[in-house]
Structures are given as C-alpha cells and as structure tokens.
Amino acid sequence: MKKLSLSKFLPFPFLLFILTVPYIRITSAACHVDDEEGLLGFKAGITQDPSGMLSSWKPGTDCCKWSGVVCLFNDRVTSIQLYGQLDKPNSFLTGTISPSLSKIQDLDGIYLIDLRNISGKIPDLIFGLPKLQYIYIENNKLSGPIPVNIGKVTQLYALSLAGNQFTGTIPSSISQLSQLNQLKLGNNLLSGQFPVGIKQLRNLTFLSLEHNKLSGTIPDIFKSLTELRILRLSHNAFSGKIPGSISSLAPKLMYLELGHNALSGQIPSFLGNFKALDTLDLSWNLFTGVVPKTFANLTKIFNLDLSHNALTDPFPQLYVKGIESLDLSYNKFNLKEIPKWVTSSPIIYSLKLAKCGIKINLDNWKPAETYFYDYIDLSENEISGSPVSLLNRTDYLVEFKASGNKLKFDLGKLRIVKTLKQLDVSRNLVFGKVPTTITGLEKLNVSYNHLCGQLPKTKFPASSFVGNDCLCGSPLAPCKL
Numbered sequence: 159m160k161k162l163s164l165s166k167f168l169p170f171p172f173l174l175f176i177l178t179v180p181y182i183r184i185t186s187a188a189c190h191v192d193d194e195e196g197l198l199g200f201k202a203g204i205t206q207d208p209s210g211m212l213s214s215w216k217p218g219t220d221c222c223k224w225s226g227v228v229c230l231f232n233d234r235v236t237s238i239q240l241y242g243q244l245d246k247p248n249s250f251l252t253g254t255i256s257p258s259l260s261k262i263q264d265l266d267g268i269y270l271i272d273l274r275n276i277s278g279k280i281p282d283l284i285f286g287l288p289k290l291q292y293i294y295i296e297n298n299k300l301s302g303p304i305p306v307n308i309g310k311v312t313q314l315y316a317l318s319l320a321g322n323q324f325t326g327t328i329p330s331s332i333s334q335l336s337q338l339n340q341l342k343l344g345n346n347l348l349s350g351q352f353p354v355g356i357k358q359l360r361n362l363t364f365l366s367l368e369h370n371k372l373s374g375t376i377p378d379i380f381k382s383l384t385e386l387r388i389l390r391l392s393h394n395a396f397s398g399k400i401p402g403s404i405s406s407l408a409p410k411l412m413y414l415e416l417g418h419n420a421l422s423g424q425i426p427s428f429l430g431n432f433k434a435l436d437t438l439d440l441s442w443n444l445f446t447g448v449v450p451k452t453f454a455n456l457t458k459i460f461n462l463d464l465s466h467n468a469l470t471d472p473f474p475q476l477y478v479k480g481i482e483s484l485d486l487s488y489n490k491f492n493l494k495e496i497p498k499w500v501t502s503s504p505i506i507y508s509l510k511l512a513k514c515g516i517k518i519n520l521d522n523w524k525p526a527e528t529y530f531y532d533y534i535d536l537s538e539n540e541i542s543g544s545p546v547s548l549l550n551r552t553d554y555l556v557e558f559k560a561s562g563n564k565l566k567f568d569l570g571k572l573r574i575v576k577t578l579k580q581l582d583v584s585r586n587l588v589f590g591k592v593p594t595t596i597t598g599l600e601k602l603n604v605s606y607n608h609l610c611g612q613l614p615k616t617k618f619p620a621s622s623f624v625g626n627d628c629l630c631g632s633p634l635a636p637c638k639l
C-alpha cells in the first residue's frame with residue numbers, strides 16, 4: 159500500500175505507466191490498494207460474523223462492490239455502512255474497530271449501526287481522517303471514555319455514539335466541532351456535567367444526551383443554538399430549573415424531552431411559544447405550580463407527558479386538534495372530567511390520567527375515535543359505570559388499567575381482544591366469574607372486587623385474585639364441593 163500512496167507524488171506519466179502495466183492486479187484499477195488494506199484490516203478485527211455481513215470482503219476483488227462499502231468518486235472508498243438487523247438474532251458483529259480504517263483517506267462516513275457486539279475503544283487514528291464528516295457508531299458495546307481527540311475532526315457534521323457503554327465525562331473538546339449538526343450520545347454511562355462548550359455548536363439541530371448519568375443544572379446556554387429542533391436530556395440526574403435561554407429555541411424546537419430528572423420550579427410560560435412543538439416530556443421531575451395558560455397555543459402538540467410531578471389545578475384549556483398520547487398521571491390535579499380535546503382527538507393511541515380526580519361515569523364517555531387506542535390508564539380516580547362498551551370498541555388495545563375506581567360490571571362481558579397484554583381492574587366493584595379469555599394476558603389484576611366462582615387455570619399469582627367475595631381454585635384455596 160505504501161507504494162501506491164506514494165503514487166500521489168509521482169509524475170503523472172509515470173503513474174499512468176503503473177496503472178497500465180498489464181499484469182497489475184485488477185483491483186488496483188477498481189479499488190485503491192490503501193482502501194482495500196484498510197477494509198481488510200477492519201475485517202481482521204471482527205472475530206464473529208455469523209450472518210456473513212462481511213463475506214463479500216475478499217482480497218483481490220473490487221472493494222467498491224463489497225457489501226456496505228461505498229465509493230462515491232472513482233476508486234476511492236468514501237463510506238462504510240454496516241447495519242445489523244435487530245429482528246435477526248445472528249445479525250451482529252463481534253470484535254473491535256481496527257485503526258487500519260485510518261488508511262482510507264477519502265472516508266467521509268463511518269456507519270456501524272446496530273451491530274450490537276463491537277467493543278473496545280474508538281481508535282484515535284480515525285480522528286485524523288481529513289474528510290470525515292459522519293460518525294454513526296450506534297448500538298454497539300464500545301466503552302471507555304469518549305476520546306478527547308474527537309475535537310480534532312473539526313469538519314464533523316454528525317457524531318452519534320448512542321447506545322454504547324461510554325463512561326466518564328463528555329470531553330470539552332467537543333466545542334471545537336463547530337460544523338456539528340447532530341450530536342447524539344444517548345444511552346451510555348456518561349457522567350459529570352452538561353458541557354457548556356456546546357453553546358459554540360451554532361449549527362446544532364439535534365442534541366440528545368438522554369439515558370446517561372449526567373448531573374448538575376442544565377446550563378443557560380441555548381441562546382446561540384437557534385437551529386435546534388430536537389433536545390433530549392431525559393433519564394439523567396439534572397436538577398435545578400429549566401433555563402430561561404431555552405425560550406430562544408422557539409419557534410423551531412419540535413422535541414423537548416426532560417423527563418426522569420430532578421428538575422424543579424414552575425413550568426415556564428414561554429413553552430407556549432413553541433408553535434412547532436410535537437413532543438413535550440417533563441415527566442418524573444419535581445415541577446410544582448400550575449401548567450401555564452400559554453399552553454393553549456401548543457396547537458400542534460402530539461405527545462404531552464407531565465406525569466409524576468406535583469402540578470396543581472387549574473389545568474388550562476388546550477386547542478390541540480389531534481393529541482396522540484397524553485399522560486397527566488400522578489400530579490395534584492382534579493380534572494373532574496376527561497378533557498374535551500382528548501375525547502375529540504381522531505388519532506389518540508395512549509391516554510393516561512391516573513389519579514387526576516376524574517369523576518365521570520364511563521358509560522357516558524364517548525371518545526370520537528377509538529380505533530388507535532393501545533394504552534388506557536384511568537387508575538385511582540372516582541370513575542363509575544362500566545368499561546364494557548369502551549373495550550368493545552378498542553380493537554387493538556394493549557393495556558387497560560383502571561384500578562382503584564368504582565367500576566361495576568360483569569367481568570364475563572368484558573371483551574378481551576387478542577392484542578391485550580395487561581388488564582388491571584383491581585379495587586373496583588367488578589362482579590361475575592373470571593372468564594377463560596383472560597388466560598392469554600401477560601399481566602392480570604382483578605383483586606379486591608366481588609368476583610365469585612372457580613378460577614380458570616392460569617399462570618397468575620394469588621395476589622391477582624385475592625380480596626374477592628367467593629373466588630376459589632388455584633392459586634387460591636380449592637373450591638368447596
């Protein structure tokens with residue numbers, strides 16, 4: 159390979175001579191020797207390839223035709239694109255990333271996605287590649303700290319190391335990646351603070367650091383990030399308030415995900431200016447006070463999750479035409495009714511209003527469209543009536559939870575659709591027998607009702623059935639003859 163890389167410096171006629179020598183390997187005409195060597199070096203670092211992802215990578219054949227190899231211009235390899243298929247158990251690669259990739263001088267993209275079992279470190283040499291713009295090494299098992307040298311690849315446009323086992327802090331050298339549009343480091347084991355230097359990445363449209371162990375406050379650095387569309391910081395240990403400069407992200411921001419942290423204070427009213435907001439997740443934090451009235455302007459919101467905070471009434475009137483998923487559970491709300499903008503949604507698939515002070519009769523609740531419903535959680539309210547006609551209209555329901563209400567119905571009349579996995583109607587006024595149709599469920603709880611009769615054979619524990627009037631048979635006491 160050294161011979162041919164030298165060819166760059168050789169006079170043109172001489173180069174022509176080399177390439178036209180008749181017995182030279184055909185590959186050198188179609189695939190640069192350096193590239194072939196770099197790729198075969200990568201292959202040598204792979205110890206298991208049960209689905210044969212790299213089986214076409216054979217010395218002496220045109221590497222531009224190998225699967226997962228792209229040569230955009232002439233004979234030079236410009237990207238490696240290897241994708242595992244998550245639905246196929248043997249679609250993975252075991253091994254490490256060989257530093258020999260650094261021989262592929264025109265490489266602009268490294269895509270090693272869902273290969274699951276590639277481990278070790280990212281070789282530092284890769285960061286010297288002069289044209290490298292895209293690094294997507296997602297859902298593998300890389301570990302160790304994110305190399306500080308990452309700051310050397312200043313032309314980088316996208317960096318994703320999501321879904322690995324990286325530890326340590328996010329290196330501050332990341333602030334040198336000024337062309338960066340996407341920075342995805344979610345689902346790792348990163349700790350320390352949110353790097354303040356991110357404010358220098360003015361072209362950032364996608365920032366995700368979710369599912370790590372980051373802590374401290376979210377710094378007030380968003381004023382310069384006016385292109386940001388997606389901000390994902392959920393499942394960390396961030397504390398303090400939502401910084402005021404997040405308001406600079408209006409109106410472009412579409413996803414704001416801050417759930418599962420320790421954020422506190424009030425929900426800022428400027429969030430109502432986010433006219434393009436699709437998803438807002440503030441769940442599992444310590445937010446207090448009311449939901450701002452300005453939320454009335456979030457007319458395009460599809461997914462709203464404010465569950466598990468300490469938010470209080472009054473909940474504002476919303477004018478959203480089609481909410482898809484809503485979770486207001488476990489706050490201090492007293493909604494009394496299911497909001498009209500929920501009932502009228504033509505596309506809702508998930509409704510969770512547990513412990514929201516709802517006092518309706520379920521027979522009187524007539525949602526406009528039930529076709530898409532997958533999840534319904536109305537636990538811990540004061541709902542009376544029967545879910546029989548609702549569940550008769552939800553053909554693809556996966557979960558129905560309504561424990562701790564005043565529902566009164568014959569369990570035998572409840573339609574259990576094939577898709578249903580979880581049913582919890584414990585602590586209600588349910589009567590009748592336990593039908594055999596429940597045996598296909600994954601989770602069941604009908605405890606503390608007025609059920610009677612012999613139980614069908616099931617895998618559920620006794621705590622699924624206790625506290626009824628006269629249920630009997632395994633796992634409860636045998637029936638008296």
Ligand SMILES: *[C@@H]1O[C@H](CO)[C@@H](O)[C@H](O)[C@H]1NC(C)=O
Pocket residue numbers: 206252253275277
């Ligand atoms: C993943 O790689 C490890 C070694 O790093 C190996 O022991 C293990 O068998 C691999 N997993 C699978 C599913 O092959």
Ligand SMILES: *[C@@H]1O[C@H](CO)[C@@H](O)[C@H](O)[C@H]1NC(C)=O
Pocket residue numbers: 336337360361
């Ligand atoms: C950001 O993007 C613009 C246009 O898309 C480009 O001209 C500029 O060089 C990029 N980088 C920075 C640091 O602004």
Ligand SMILES: *[C@@H]1O[C@H](CO)[C@@H](O)[C@H](O)[C@H]1NC(C)=O
Pocket residue numbers: 430451452453454455
């Ligand atoms: C909604 O936005 C309009 C203008 O953008 C503003 O005048 C109005 O006060 C806002 N409504 C609420 C409830 O904040």
Ligand SMILES: *[C@@H]1O[C@H](CO)[C@@H](O)[C@H](O)[C@H]1NC(C)=O
Pocket residue numbers: 546547550
């Ligand atoms: C359930 O729906 C069927 C039609 O799909 C209807 O015939 C039946 O009466 C309904 N049952 C209840 C209890 O609403």
Ligand SMILES: *[C@@H]1O[C@H](CO)[C@@H](O)[C@H](O)[C@H]1NC(C)=O
Pocket residue numbers: 561584585602603604605606619621622
């Ligand atoms: C069923 O619900 C009761 C009361 O809510 C609870 O104590 C019990 O642990 C639950 N059992 C199962 C299997 O979910």
